[in-house]
Amino acid sequence: MREFDPIVFDRRRKAGKKCTGIISYDTFYSLNISREFLDREFKNIEILYDNKYSVHVNTNVTRLNREKLEIWLDEEVKTKRPRDAVIKGNIVISENEKYEGVIIDCSGWKGKAKWLKAIEYLTEPINEDKIIVYFDSRNKGGFSWIVPLPYGTLIGSISYINPEFFLPKIEKRVLDKHGGAIPRVYPEKKIYDLRLGDSTGLIKTFTGGGIFSIAKLLSPLVAGITNNNFEKYFFTYSNIAREIRKQYRITNVLEVLWKFLPILFRMYNDKTINVSEEFDLHSLLFRRLPH
Ligand SMILES: Cc1cc2nc3c(=O)[nH]c(=O)nc-3n(C[C@H](O)[C@H](O)[C@H](O)COP(=O)(O)OP(=O)(O)OC[C@H]3O[C@@H](n4cnc5c(N)ncnc54)[C@H](O)[C@@H]3O)c2cc1C
Numbered sequence: 642m643r644e645f646d647p648i649v650f651d652r653r654r655k656a657g658k659k660c661t662g663i664i665s666y667d668t669f670y671s672l673n674i675s676r677e678f679l680d681r682e683f684k685n686i687e688i689l690y691d692n693k694y695s696v697h698v699n700t701n702v703t704r705l706n707r708e709k710l711e712i713w714l715d716e717e718v719k720t721k722r723p724r725d726a727v728i729k730g731n732i733v734i735s736e737n738e739k740y741e742g743v744i745i746d747c748s749g750w751k752g753k754a755k756w757l758k759a760i761e762y763l764t765e766p767i768n769e770d771k772i773i774v775y776f777d778s779r780n781k782g783g784f785s786w787i788v789p790l791p792y793g794t795l796i797g798s799i800s801y802i803n804p805e806f807f808l809p810k811i812e813k814r815v816l817d818k819h820g821g822a823i824p825r826v827y828p829e830k831k832i833y834d835l836r837l838g839d840s841t842g843l844i845k846t847f848t849g850g851g852i853f854s855i856a857k858l859l860s861p862l863v864a865g866i867t868n869n870n871f872e873k874y875f876f877t878y879s880n881i882a883r884e885i886r887k888q889y890r891i892t893n894v895l896e897v898l899w900k901f902l903p904i905l906f907r908m909y910n911d912k913t914i915n916v917s918e919e920f921d922l923h924s925l926l927f928r929r930l931p932h
Pocket of ligand 1: 650651652653659662663664726727747749759820823838840844849850851852853
């Protein structure tokens with residue numbers, strides 16, 4: 642059995658990237674981390690189309706405090722930052738030093754993608770117990786959200802154009818602003834090196850959720866490092882890639898048919914949909930009927 646003594650190289654000066662962090666309870670559970678990183682659980686999501694149609698979703702999702710988790714990990718693991726690193730076969734080169742061992746590329750997505758811009762504000766808290774998601778006829782391929790947390794409210798939007806334009810309006814003081822780019826990737830069927838996170842391209846196409854695949858690959862990856870056998874890791878990668886490739890194709894169709902979305906929303910208006918594994922496996926959503 643191999644001993645673990647990982648080193649993280651990160652070109653960022655400080656740990657603690659912020660993101661909305663909405664993941665299924667299943668994903669949270671698979672991360673195998675303390676509940677101190679779970680800010681809130683949600684059983685309901687309301688989806689609004691042009692503030693005209695409303696669909697209710699019964700689900701079981703959580704808000705992961707990604708920033709807090711990354712800061713904790715940074716203290717637990719040997720980290721070198723700010724350090725640029727280059728992977729060459731089974732060697733990492735950083736500041737003229739060479740490191741040899743099992744290498745996992747966690748450097749984010751660097752390949753071909755359709756990129757969306759995301760912006761998110763943290764404001765003062767509001768009195769609400771559900772997540773609200775907004776679809777706007779003018780925000781083709783994007784959406785916006787309000788996520789109420791115990792210590793504040795996340796107000797965000799993703800868009801191919803300017804996400805600021807679609808931010809939901811609330812009368813609360815803004816405490817923080819952050820954002821980033823979200824890649825829509827058509828992942829390769831197979832990979833031959835070890836990766837984790839956005840570098841795999843296994844990002845839920847429509848929502849940009851990347852934590853789901855981290856949770857799925859984590860345990861086969863750790864087992865692979867321990868036993869020096871990565872068969873299960875590559876098998877899991879291929880399974881998730883199949884789902885994300887489906888999501889990518891569905892999202893393309895959705896973008897083309899965007900102007901027909903009101904028909905779908907009218908059909909489902911005021912109805913409730915139960916969503917469990919479909920929260921991650923979006924391609925299954927199309928089999929669901931309202932009740
Ligand atoms: C606004 C926003 C909201 C989001 N909301 C959700 C959500 O609700 N649910 C969800 O599941 N996902 C969400 N995501 C996506 C999620 O944040 C990403 O999937 C996740 O952060 C990916 O983590 P990562 O570590 O793989 O990549 P990154 O966070 O991109 O980290 C890559 C790191 O590698 C470093 N790096 C890159 N190249 C090098 C190099 N050569 N040398 C050294 N260091 C290098 C970078 O500095 C960076 O620190 C959201 C993203 C954004 C921007």
